[in-house]
Structure formats: C-alpha cells, structure tokens
Amino acid sequence: MTAFKNYTVYILLCKDNSYYTGITNDIKRRLLEHLQGVNKNSYTYRRRPVKMVFCEHFQNVKDAIAFEKQIKGWSRKKKEALINREWNKLPELSKRYSPN
Template sequence: MKIYYVYIVKCSDNSYYTGFTNDLERRINEHNDGFNPESYTYTRKPVELVFYHEFNDATQAISFEKQIKGWSRKKKEAIINDNWDLLPMLSKNRMKD
C-alpha cells in the first residue's frame, strides 16, 4: 500500500510551506537542494520539517493539504505543536477578525 504525506516545513524566514508527497525524505531534500528557482522555498532555504501526517489515500491527502494551505499561521502552529483541540477555537476567533 502506498503512503502519502502532507507536510509543513518552516523556512529560514520563519514562514511555513505546506506540501504533499509520496516520499517525504526525498521531497524535503528537494526543497533544501533548491532545483526550481520559481518555487516558494527556493530563496527560503534551509527548510526544516516541522509536521507531517500520513494518508493511505492520495485524494484525502490532497484535500487536507489544500485545507491547511487556507489556514492561519496560528492554526498551522496548533497542529505543529499537536494541539488539534485548539482548531475549533482558532477558527471561531478568525471569524471575528
């Protein structure tokens, strides 16, 4: 069975990048090797893996990646710190902004 990963890396400028892959180690190395000057992480190396979640279904992984990409920094940091229970509160607070 193939495994897919949704991951977050912290870039050298302290921003976060969220991605999807089926080979986590290779993908993180690609970010740090910087082959594509057009990519977000190219000028923000090195990157550090701060979160990943495994999926058995590529469609679910892609859906979760898209969801995270729409999240605030605080929500991303909540899952990075394994504080999933904070997500509903952070969603409510964002609606008040």
C-alpha cells in the same frame, strides 16, 4: 496485488519564518529537493534552509490532497496549533467556529 502507496502532507518552516505546506509520495526525496533547491522557481528556493515541522501520512491520495488544501487555508496560529499537536485549539482558531 496492488502496491501500497503512502502520501504525506507536510509543513516546512522556512528561513524567513514562513510556512510552506506540500504533499508528496516520497517525503525523504521531497525534503531533500527543498533543501538542495532543485527548483529555482519554488516558494522555498530563496527561503532555505527549511525544516520540516509537521507531517501526516495518508493511504488515500484524495484524503491527503483535501488535508493539504485545508491547511493552506488556515491562519498561521491554526497551523502552529497543528504543528504543536494542540488539537483542542483547532476549533477555537477556525474562522467558521461557532460555540453555539
């Protein structure tokens, strides 16, 4: 029997009002690492405290990685629509969106 793995793509709101997007297989541990500043070279280290504003869980790591990369390419407004679960706004905020 294969152990069930759960992967989480998450967005943090940093102290400087920027967003950080990441992926992990242990969201509680990873959030604690961000909050404690475990890695002095990480993006969030000097931007603490951070607050998790979005997370989505995946069973397939490839799907999670693809979603994380997708979000990282999005504008701030599109990320905020995702955070607010305003699904209807996502197409109109897409760079390649074409109503035709």
